[in-house]
Amino acid sequence: MKKKLVGQIIIIVILMGSLGNMLVTTDVYDDVLDRIVTVICLSCVKLEPRTRLDFTFDTATGETHPQFVLENLSEGLVFLHYRTDVCAACDDMEPVLRDVFNVSYDITEEFYKTIIFGDTNVTFIHINLDHTSENKKNSFHIYDKDNINGVPMFTIVTLGYDSAFVKPYYATGYGFLGQDNPDDAGLVIMDMIDDASTIYHQNREGYTP
Amino acid sequence: MKKLQWTRLFSQLGFLGLANLGAMGIKTGFCFPFFYCHGCPYASGACPLGTLEHGLYKGHIVGQFLLFPLFILGSICMIFGRAACGWMCPIGLLQRATAPLAKKMEKYSFFKKMGDSFNEKYVRYAKYFVLSILVFLTTALVGFMFTDICPVGFLTGTIPLLILHPTSFTPNAFFPIALIIFILFIFLIVLVGRGWCRYLCPLGALMAPFNKISVIHVDVDRDKCIECMACVKICPMKIKVLDMYRDPECILCGKCIQICPTAAIKYKVTG
Numbered sequence: 001m002k003k004k005l006v007g008q009i010i011i012i013v014i015l016m017g018s019l020g021n022m023l024v025t026t027d028v029y030d031d032v033l034d035r036i037v038t039v040i041c042l043s044c045v046k047l048e049p050r051t052r053l054d055f056t057f058d059t060a061t062g063e064t065h066p067q068f069v070l071e072n073l074s075e076g077l078v079f080l081h082y083r084t085d086v087c088a089a090c091d092d093m094e095p096v097l098r099d100v101f102n103v104s105y106d107i108t109e110e111f112y113k114t115i116i117f118g119d120t121n122v123t124f125i126h127i128n129l130d131h132t133s134e135n136k137k138n139s140f141h142i143y144d145k146d147n148i149n150g151v152p153m154f155t156i157v158t159l160g161y162d163s164a165f166v167k168p169y170y171a172t173g174y175g176f177l178g179q180d181n182p183d184d185a186g187l188v189i190m191d192m193i194d195d196a197s198t199i200y201h202q203n204r205e206g207y208t209p
Numbered sequence: 210m211k212k213l214q215w216t217r218l219f220s221q222l223g224f225l226g227l228a229n230l231g232a233m234g235i236k237t238g239f240c241f242p243f244f245y246c247h248g249c250p251y252a253s254g255a256c257p258l259g260t261l262e263h264g265l266y267k268g269h270i271v272g273q274f275l276l277f278p279l280f281i282l283g284s285i286c287m288i289f290g291r292a293a294c295g296w297m298c299p300i301g302l303l304q305r306a307t308a309p310l311a312k313k314m315e316k317y318s319f320f321k322k323m324g325d326s327f328n329e330k331y332v333r334y335a336k337y338f339v340l341s342i343l344v345f346l347t348t349a350l351v352g353f354m355f356t357d358i359c360p361v362g363f364l365t366g367t368i369p370l371l372i373l374h375p376t377s378f379t380p381n382a383f384f385p386i387a388l389i390i391f392i393l394f395i396f397l398i399v400l401v402g403r404g405w406c407r408y409l410c411p412l413g414a415l416m417a418p419f420n421k422i423s424v425i426h427v428d429v430d431r432d433k434c435i436e437c438m439a440c441v442k443i444c445p446m447k448i449k450v451l452d453m454y455r456d457p458e459c460i461l462c463g464k465c466i467q468i469c470p471t472a473a474i475k476y477k478v479t480g
Contacts, residue, residue: 004479005424005478005479008287008422008423008424008479011287011422012284012288012424015280015283015284015287016280016284018276019277019280019281019284022273022277026273027273028238028273028274028277029237029238029239030238031238031273031274032238032239032240032254032255032260032274032277033236033237033238034238035263036247036255036259036260036263037236037237037238037247037253037254037255038236040248041248042381043353043357043381043383044248044259044353044356044357044362044366045248045366045367045370046357046363046367046380046381046383046384046387047370047371047378047379047380047384048378048379048380049377049379050376050377050378050379085263085266085269085271086263086266088352088353088357091267091352146377148377175381176381178379180382181382
């Protein structure tokens with residue numbers, strides 16, 4: 001019996017020691033918190049946000065628009081694509097985005113490219129929340145206007161006229177953007193770009209970065 | 210209900226409360242040592258199976274997501290065996306609530322046979338199939354499969370989200386399938402006592418082998434046993450308690466310990 005108890009204690013010490021070591025020497029705690037607990041994988045909960053692609057001036061957190069968005073906004077629209085490594089709906093939307101924007105990238109890399117749609121520049125920014133800076137992670141919350149806290153999330157930023165000022169004006173959509181499948185969601189993205197482009201050209205002249 | 214069962218009830222309610230500390234803004238990076246969905250808006254931690262799935266999604270191995278839940282579960286189960294199923298798990302609590310209904314169903318011979326037959330031990334292997342094929346293999350090869358149909362995720366993630374944000378979400382294409390499986394899950398636990406734990410719970414499958422080597426287990430003193438079968442009748446996992454030694458199905462609920470007229474059954478530290 002003593003032998004058995006000693007064996008059990010050794011296994012417990014090894015397991016708890018490994019757990020403690022993992023918590024101290026790796027980012028596993030923060031990774032689980034940031035990548036699994038905090039951000040919902042929308043396809044995993046079998047739900048699709050009721051997306052209303054309304055443009056608004058008010059950010060979800062009340063913070064100002066991030067610098068990396070403002071820098072690009074004077075050149076044209078900014079399209080932000082948020083995803084995580086493990087997200088089935090993100091995987092489903094990926095080919096659609098690549099098709100619409102004619103881009104190719106590794107899902108874990110930070111990627112941006114300016115594409116010309118008709119007479120409008122659109123800067124496509126791919127943000128994988130599992131592999132990005134705090135600044136870009138925070139932008140996810142800034143644009144999460146419906147407080148869904150889920151991915152995939154798409155935001156398009158344009159310029160709008162508000163009380164005598166031209167300011168950043170954005171719309172955010174989630175999942176399949178209210179559609180039944182990714183292909184239809186791709187058409188909604190095209191519409192988003194068209195609408196944002198029209199508003200952009202109406203207000204571009206009055207914009208002071 | 211005797212003192213031990215009251216203690217167990219308070220324990221189950223306490224862990225249900227801890228699992229929902231997110232309601233008070235407390236979110237942690239720990240995995241639950243029981244089944245609860247991190248998709249729940251109030252969840253304070255991660256589902257251990259969900260974390261494991263993150264660790265091998267589509268063949269991309271992330272060692273820390275594989276090892277972290279295993280170390281947490283291993284540490285607890287090495288000491289307490291599968292007691293988390295009986296003392297912590299909110300789904301265990303739910304099945305405790307549906308147990309009186311399942312008991313009533315036993316008056317129908319079909320359900321009695323289904324729940325009582327000792328031949329059902331082969332059906333119990335279904336949970337190992339669910340764990341190895343639906344949780345591990347399909348996640349590694351094609352992506353989420355168990356997550357898409359998980360009735361526990363539906364109950365503790367999808368439904369609370371719909372209740373708390375009724376206007377924000379609409380069901381996606383997987384919802385009807387998940388709903389059907391959830392209804393079957395409810396039928397199962399209403400018709401067969403602890404049906405989920407006994408037959409299908411993949412987390413139970415992960416924990417069950419620890420009963421063989423855990424420090425604490427339920428021990429039967431055969432010399433004191435008068436074979437009254439009271440323990441067999443009361444066991445929610447339908448184990449033939451008087452013959453058991455470190456049975457992987459035992460959830461250490463202690464009902465057999467309380468009912469035994471000769472005190473032949475006890476919690477035992479190692480041995």
